[in-house]
Each structure stands twice: as C-alpha cells, then as structure tokens.
Amino acid sequence: MHFYWLIYISYISAKISSSGLTMSSPKRIKRDHPTGSGSQTSTFTKGPVNQESTQDLLVKLSKKEEEIQNLLGELQNLSQTLTPDFTFDQSFRKKFLDPAINLLFRTMKKELEDKDKTIESLQHELESVKFTPNSITGKKLVAKLRALQEENEELGRQLRQGRVEQYEVEIALQRKMIYELKQGLEESDNQLISMDNEMERLQDLVFRLRAKVKLYEDKYGPLNNSPVDITKLEVVNEEAESTKVDQKPDI
Structure with missing residues (x-):
C-alpha cells in the first residue's frame, strides 16, 4: 500500500515540477497594482485579461496559490510520514526495473505456482487415499x-x-x-x-x-x-x- 502511495506522491511531484512549482515556498513576484495605492506584492506572473475585473482575478489567483501551498505542505508531510528516510528518486525506479530483480521475482512466482500445484495434487492424492465407500x-x-x-x-x-x-x-x-x-x-x-x-x-x-x-x-x-x-x-x-x-x- 505504501508503494502505491509513493508512486502517487512521485506523480504529483512530477506534475508540480513541470508546472514550475516546488515543494518549498514559491517566489512572490512584485507587480504594480493599478488601484493607485502604489505597488502591491502579487503572487503570480501576469496572466491573460478577460471580461472580469483585474481585482477579482488577483483575488482568485491568491486563493489558488494558497490552496496549492496547503496541498504541497500536506503532500510533503504525508511523504515524510510514510517513508521518513525514503526519497523516491530515479535510482529507486531503476532498482525496480533491474533485470536481475525482475528475474528473481519471476522465479519466485514460478516456484510459488509450482508449490501451489504440488499442494493441490497432494490434496487430491490424500482424498483418493482415504478409505471411504465413495472414494x-x-x-x-x-x-x-x-x-x-x-x-x-x-x-x-x-x-x-x-x-x-x-x-x-x-x-x-x-x-x-x-x-x-x-x-x-x-x-x-x-x-x-x-x-x-x-x-x-x-x-x-x-x-x-x-x-x-x-x-x-x-x-x-x-x-x-x-x-x-x-x-x-x-x-x-x-x-x-x-x-x-x-x-x-x-x-
């Protein structure tokens, strides 16, 4: 179960990295606010202007930024809780793709299937050896x-x-x-x-x-x-x- 959580965390981290965000606190970019009160600190770069007012757009972007930061914090805490000393890096992925380990797992799987077949055949033999009128x-x-x-x-x-x-x-x-x-x-x-x-x-x-x-x-x-x-x-x-x-x- 932890393995799937780690894959999910790795996927989310990769998506966040591709979007330009990191697990650390994002850089705030200063932007001049057109409201006449001088310059105001903005949390994102300049975006496209649509029919909504610039003030509403900035408020929405601020809320989205806070939500993203909260999610990143929860994601980091969850990753540390599951595997405190574990970092899902590229080397770990290579370990899972190692041919020797893959061969070992295949061999173990085959041995397990053979053992299951042997157990089943022994059960059939045991049932056939039992002396009952119907056997x-x-x-x-x-x-x-x-x-x-x-x-x-x-x-x-x-x-x-x-x-x-x-x-x-x-x-x-x-x-x-x-x-x-x-x-x-x-x-x-x-x-x-x-x-x-x-x-x-x-x-x-x-x-x-x-x-x-x-x-x-x-x-x-x-x-x-x-x-x-x-x-x-x-x-x-x-x-x-x-x-x-x-x-x-x-x-």
Whole structure:
C-alpha cells in the first residue's frame, strides 16, 4: 500500500515540477497594482485579461496559490510520514526495473505456482487415499475383496468336489480289494474242502488196506519180506469186500 502511495506522491511531484512549482515556498513576484495605492506584492506572473475585473482575478489567483501551498505542505508531510528516510528518486525506479530483480521475482512466482500445484495434487492424492465407500480407493478395494471372495468360494467348491471324487475312488478301491479277498477266501475254502475230501478218501483207502492186511495175516500168517502170492491176495480181497467192518481202527 505504501508503494502505491509513493508512486502517487512521485506523480504529483512530477506534475508540480513541470508546472514550475516546488515543494518549498514559491517566489512572490512584485507587480504594480493599478488601484493607485502604489505597488502591491502579487503572487503570480501576469496572466491573460478577460471580461472580469483585474481585482477579482488577483483575488482568485491568491486563493489558488494558497490552496496549492496547503496541498504541497500536506503532500510533503504525508511523504515524510510514510517513508521518513525514503526519497523516491530515479535510482529507486531503476532498482525496480533491474533485470536481475525482475528475474528473481519471476522465479519466485514460478516456484510459488509450482508449490501451489504440488499442494493441490497432494490434496487430491490424500482424498483418493482415504478409505471411504465413495472414494476411488474404497471402491477398488471393495471390488477386489468381492472378486477374492468369489474366487475362494469357487476354490472351496472345487476342493469339496475333488475330495468327494477322491473318497469315491478310495471306496471303489477298498471294495475291489474286499472282493478280491473274498474270492481268495472262497478259493481257500474250496481247496480246504477238497483237501478234506481227499484226506477222507485216503484214510478210507488206508483203512481198507489195513483190513486186507489183517485178514491176510490171520489166514496165511504174518507178512515177511517174502513175496506175496497174488492168488492168495485176491482171495483175501474178495473176503474183505464181503465182510463189513463196524469199527475203524485208530490211525
């Protein structure tokens, strides 16, 4: 604000200087007054004469001079009040027109604009980072969570289906093993039954042979290492077949 006042004061001072007036008291010029009372001191040089009387013209000029002097005094006081030690001379104007200072001010202005842009971008980033349902980041996170939830549900279904299929395969394998074991047991049982039958048949054969040997020994004497007469053996066999034995001897 003081800067504008100084410019205004400088402008007024320049106008006053161009008009021939100064900040000091103006020089009064002596002029002969035509009123017959001798010479009278006048405040301005001779001006153009118009239809008004010379007396009225001098009075008006005196009033204007007093007003100008008052304004000059107020202007000087105001200048001293604003900047007591400051004189707005040509060197000060040159300082304001210095290219280095101008470049410095332009650089500072550009840096200030860059800082404002940086602050604005940071504010936008801060608003975007805030987690709210209506913010951009919030919407992205919600969408990502929903996608992950759906993916987990799908994986759970696949896992359950895979486990069921695995259990079914294991059950089928167990059933197959049980079936094979049953078949093996049945075959073993059949073999045991056949072996029992074969054993009974052999026991019966041994019993009959012993009976035949006993009949032979009873009739012909004990057997020795001598060869057996086939004719006699046939007779014994016929007698043994005709004889029924009620008791089986111990094996």
